Amino acid sequence: MPLEWMPREHELKNHLLFEEDMVRGRYWGNDEDAPCVVYTKKPLVNPKTGEEVPGLYVAEVRLNNPRQYNSYTTTMVKGVIAGFRASSGDRSVVATVFTGTGFDAFCTGGNTKEYSEYYSKRPNEYGEYMDLFNEMVDSILMCKKPTVCRVNGMRVAGGQEIGMACDLAVTSDLAIFGQAGARHGSAPDGGSTDFLPWMLNMEDAMWNCVSCEMWSAYKMRAKNLVSKVVPVLKDGDKFIRNPMIITDRYVDGGEIVYGEYIRDKAALGEAKAKLKELPRDAAMLDAEVNKIIWTFANLFPGCVMKSIDGIRAKKKFFWDQAKLPNRHWLMANMNYEAFLGFGAFNTKKITGTDVIDFIKFRQLIASGAEADDKTFAEVMGKPQG
Ligand SMILES: CC(C)(COP(=O)(O)OP(=O)(O)OC[C@H]1O[C@@H](n2cnc3c(N)ncnc32)[C@H](O)[C@@H]1OP(=O)(O)O)[C@@H](O)C(=O)NCCC(=O)NCCSC(=O)C1=CCCCC1=O
Numbered sequence: 001m002p003l004e005w006m007p008r009e010h011e012l013k014n015h016l017l018f019e020e021d022m023v024r025g026r027y028w029g030n031d032e033d034a035p036c037v038v039y040t041k042k043p044l045v046n047p048k049t050g051e052e053v054p055g056l057y058v059a060e061v062r063l064n065n066p067r068q069y070n071s072y073t074t075t076m077v078k079g080v081i082a083g084f085r086a087s088s089g090d091r092s093v094v095a096t097v098f099t100g101t102g103f104d105a106f107c108t109g110g111n112t113k114e115y116s117e118y119y120s121k122r123p124n125e126y127g128e129y130m131d132l133f134n135e136m137v138d139s140i141l142m143c144k145k146p147t148v149c150r151v152n153g154m155r156v157a158g159g160q161e162i163g164m165a166c167d168l169a170v171t172s173d174l175a176i177f178g179q180a181g182a183r184h185g186s187a188p189d190g191g192s193t194d195f196l197p198w199m200l201n202m203e204d205a206m207w208n209c210v211s212c213e214m215w216s217a218y219k220m221r222a223k224n225l226v227s228k229v230v231p232v233l234k235d236g237d238k239f240i241r242n243p244m245i246i247t248d249r250y251v252d253g254g255e256i257v258y259g260e261y262i263r264d265k266a267a268l269g270e271a272k273a274k275l276k277e278l279p280r281d282a283a284m285l286d287a288e289v290n291k292i293i294w295t296f297a298n299l300f301p302g303c304v305m306k307s308i309d310g311i312r313a314k315k316k317f318f319w320d321q322a323k324l325p326n327r328h329w330l331m332a333n334m335n336y337e338a339f340l341g342f343g344a345f346n347t348k349k350i351t352g353t354d355v356i357d358f359i360k361f362r363q364l365i366a367s368g369a370e371a372d373d374k375t376f377a378e379v380m381g382k383p384q385g
Pocket residue numbers: 067068069071108109110111112113133154156157158159161180181184186187188189190330345
């Protein structure tokens with residue numbers, strides 16, 4: 001050996017901040033431990049042969065809180081950070097998949113029960129929470145593996161934000177996408193105001209971000225938010241597309257209709273009934289995610305990550321500028337509109353309404369009312385019965 005005389009060290013060093021054994025049980029759990037994050041390493045599979053590749057893995061970070069639409073609790077935020085950091089530093093991992101449990105939701109953002117019952121009127125506590133939230137988005141954007149959002153169901157509010165932090169998204173066609181901030185007392189400051197204008201156009205980003213309208217997966221594919229939409233409903237041995245959404249034509253009567261809900265009430269009712277009765281199957285969703293990962297696996301790892309980081313830099317540019325000032329607004333707002341908005345959503349079973357009386361609130365503001373409990377009581381729903 002020509003350079004044998006040079007002293008070298010060959011024992012592998014450990015660069016992991018989060019040891020898997022340590023975080024399982026602390027920040028991660030198993031299916032039965034919901035609410036929690038489940039971290040799994042699955043063998044890399046060649047999609048052409050179905051064979052597992054020895055020694056190479058795909059990491060999966062899964063939000064596991066299905067009863068609350070996979071919203072993330074404070075502990076789950078730590079679990080996501082641990083997951084992305086762990087996969088980032090694991091030499092055997094080819095890519096990281098971010099997903100949620102079940103078919104209803106990928107994630108609907110922060111846990112509104114925690115927000116309403118603990119964080120509202122505790123601004124400093126929420127500031128500390130936001131430090132964790134920001135680190136969660138950073139951990140996705142900094143992950144040294146390609147990240148794929150496997151959108152298993154609705155991606156709403158903070159769920160949309162952490163999903164958009166991923167490099168690519170493949171979605172179930174039952175998923176819907178949108179924001180909830182301005183309806184429930186927050187602003188889409190966890191990434192949506194930064195990422196959406198890059199991914200949609202400015203006009204669409206403005207409306208989607210503010211209006212709180214939910215858009216279908218097909219509409220979002222047409223508007224370039226996601227890479228691929230796949231059916232998950234199974235009729236016998238055939239996959240069928242979401243029957244509530246128009247996918248067989250682009251234009252109707254001069255309007256763009258692709259990705260919109262069908263308008264005929266009777267047909268929509270039938271479609272809903274079909275949706276209820278048919279079973280769901282994630283095989284096509286998993287196959288599409290696997291296809292992307294297999295493409296990456298067959299490229300130079302260093303060149304792949306350099307290229308990804310070059311594109312991520314544009315997303316990070318706006319995120320990095322805004323994340324700290326946003327944190328301070330969000331924390332202060334926990335005393336005001338967030339107290340009202342999350343309070344209304346969290347008490348909907350008591351009052352029968354999940355929002356405040358917005359017009360009354362504006363009238364009170366117009367009359368110079370103070371932001372005190374008297375004003376708040378006037379606009380909140382009232383306990384029924
Ligand atoms: C529009 C919805 C996402 C879906 O509506 P719908 O299909 O009508 O379902 P619901 O009956 O509302 O929900 C089913 C049950 O899940 C519970 N749920 C849903 N979302 C959450 C949540 N985020 N946290 C806790 N629990 C949740 C819901 O209460 C129902 O439970 P039940 O016991 O009644 O069966 C709609 O659900 C919705 O609008 N959800 C709230 C979305 C939201 O406001 N998220 C937080 C936004 S703020 C945020 O995420 C932030 C991120 C970073 C920056 C700061 C910030 O604010």
